Amino acid sequence: MPQPLWTPSASRIAATQMDAFRRTVNQRHGLALADYPQLHAWSVKDREGFWQAIVDFFEVRFSTAPTTVLEEGVQMPSARWFPGSRLNFAEHLLRRRDDHPALVAIGEDGSREVLTYRELAAQVAGLQKALAQIGVGQGDRVAAMMPNTWQTVVGMLATTSLGATWSSCSPDFGTQGVIDRFGQIEPKVLIAAGGYRYAGSNNDQTAKLNEILAQMPTLQQLVVVPYSRPEARVEDYQSTAAVALWSEFFQPGGEPQFTPVSFDHPLYILYSSGTTGVPKCIVHGTGGVLLQHLKEHGLHTDLTANDTLFYYTTCGWMMWNWLVSGLALGATLVLFDGSPFQPGPQRLMDMIDAENISLFGTSAKFLAALEKAGVVPNESHRLSALKGILSTGSPLSHESFEFVYRAFKTDACLSSISGGTDIVSCFALGNPVLPVYRGELQCKGLGMAVEVWNDAGQAVIGEKGELVCSKHFPSMPVGFWNDPEGEKFKAAYFDTFPGVWAHGDYAEETPRGSLIIHGRSDAVLNPGGVRIGTAEIYRQVEKVEAVLESIAIGQQWQGDVRVVLFVRLRDGVTLDETLKAQICEVIRANTTSRHVPAKVIAVADIPRTISGKIVELAVRNVVHGQPVKNTDALANAEALKLFEGLAELQE
Secondary structure, eight states: OOOOSBOOOHHHHHTSHHHHHHHHHHHHHTOOOOSHHHHHHHHHHTHHHHHHHHHHHTTOOOSBOOSOSEEEOSSTTOEEESTTOEEOHHHHHTOOOSSSEEEEEEETTSOEEEEEHHHHHHHHHHHHHHHHHTTOOTTOEEEEEOOSSHHHHHHHHHHHHTTOEEEEEOTTSOHHHHHHHHHHHOOSEEEEESEEEETTEEEEOHHHHHHHHHTOTTOOEEEEEOTTOTTOOGGGOOOSSEEEEHHHHOOOOSOOOOOOEETTSEEEEEEOOOTTSSOOEEEEEHHHHHHHHHHIIIIISOOOTTOEEEEOOOTTSHHHHHHHGGGGGTOEEEEEESOTTSSOTTHHHHHHHHTTOSEEEEEHHHHHHHHHTTOOHHHHOOOTTOOEEEEESSOOOHHHHHHHHHHTOSSSEEEEOEEETTTTEEEEEOOTTSOBOTTOBOEEOTTOOEEEEOTTSOBOSSSEEEEEEOSOOTTSOSEETTOTTOHHHHHHHSSSBTTBEEEEEEEEEOTTSOEEEEEEGGGOBOGGGOOBOHHHHHHHHTTSTTEEEEEEEEEEETTEEEEEEEEEEOTTOOOOHHHHHHHHHHHHHHSOGGGSOSEEEEOSOOOBBTTSOBOHHHHHHHHTTOOOSOGGGBSOGGGGGGGTTOGGGGO
């Protein structure tokens, strides 16, 4: 029987918002829900009662009350949540108006800027007025190619306060990557950085921005935030649109006004990774995002107005949208722009102490890299305010779970979370009232009918299968942009099991209700007809000291599929037969002989998306001589060339 790495004390549980919510539900509904499993079961059985309880608990303000909570069709995706209601997203993120810090923006160069809630509202009011004067309103899109800094948050809040729709990407996207996204949604306004910093380099965006502008003929206004290029001038940018610098476009001041919109009014447009073609434009509704984020921040993360929340993210990853919703709880958000390893691997640890961060979010890759770098934060830092650590982007290995409790803090809730851009939130995530077990996501999200199904469409426990959500939920996307009949949307999520959301994760539910993610379904390996999640292999390879990271694919071979493992090694290490044997033995000893790769090959780099996820499908295509349709979605597309024509694969 596995032992938990962390178990919350009774006093700690009693102090959480999750426990307060359970007690409130019991009181209002005449129930006797004794623990989280019972609370979750009720939240799925009585979704109307649950989501109304979220509205009440977090004091969501409807300017027009809904006629009911849920109007549900025969099967997903047919449903309307809180029909008839009207509300505004930005209004809920700007409820606070005092001198408490709202945003702390920290740059790689050491710059630090603070906006209080009062100052944030004044900035939003000024930009809102300027946007309204050029005609921005409901139905319009405002796009941003910006670093993760305070101006980006102000831009989003001003846009959504007017009932317009926000969409962003990070400045390190390639020219075509930006066009593939923003070209589809045709924004009226583009907010862009004149330059940005990363890993010690100052990157001038002028030439790239002009290339992008040339392909955006419908753009009406460009607003340039000089950022790392203070010498930026209006004359530098060629566009048929009007051009203005951020400081000249508006003056902060006054009180923002909030345009009420329907519950499902488009709030955000996010994008699929785009590694298999032009990115899908995923439209998210106002009320669904708000309620889901309030639930996840307030209950599952136990974020309060006294906390400081940080997540290492760019504006091109859904975790940025998730992070900024922390304002709705009145918390302080720390925004960091730059490399987390600049000038060294201690950079973010320094920030935890300096900013008294209580909830620290990062990726599984970052935690693994810290351990490989020999960083032991609790030997060099206080970490006194830290109460929670969050990880996503890929499955967190058993070793990384142990590393966090050994090297960070023994009394912190480590939450491995999983969901995605598709729902701009989580299906499985952390919980401050439950224990933490190695390799497991603590629980299913409240109100989310998450199950693992086998190929026959039957829910299974203790077996691997497809992660599904069998009942409608508010943060389901409104649909895809330019998909009027919803055909692409339905094909993306409802073809596997009609009327049931299939998320594309290969997963397993444990008897205690926690989840294990074994990898993406489309990257599952199938040697000899046995399904293997890639995360099962990566978890073992990470134990090998000489290996920094790895990627596994299934290669068509002699009428079957064989597993090929590519490894990136530490500097100075050579992949000889001894190391290959060691890697294979670690995999065999901890999994099965089916998991052992037929080939182990060293590569200098492994391709990743802009948000840091390795791309098994792209590598598999290259190995099989098939085209990769959209390399602009990759942060290091040049790495794909390392996998072309490898002689070892021809043996």
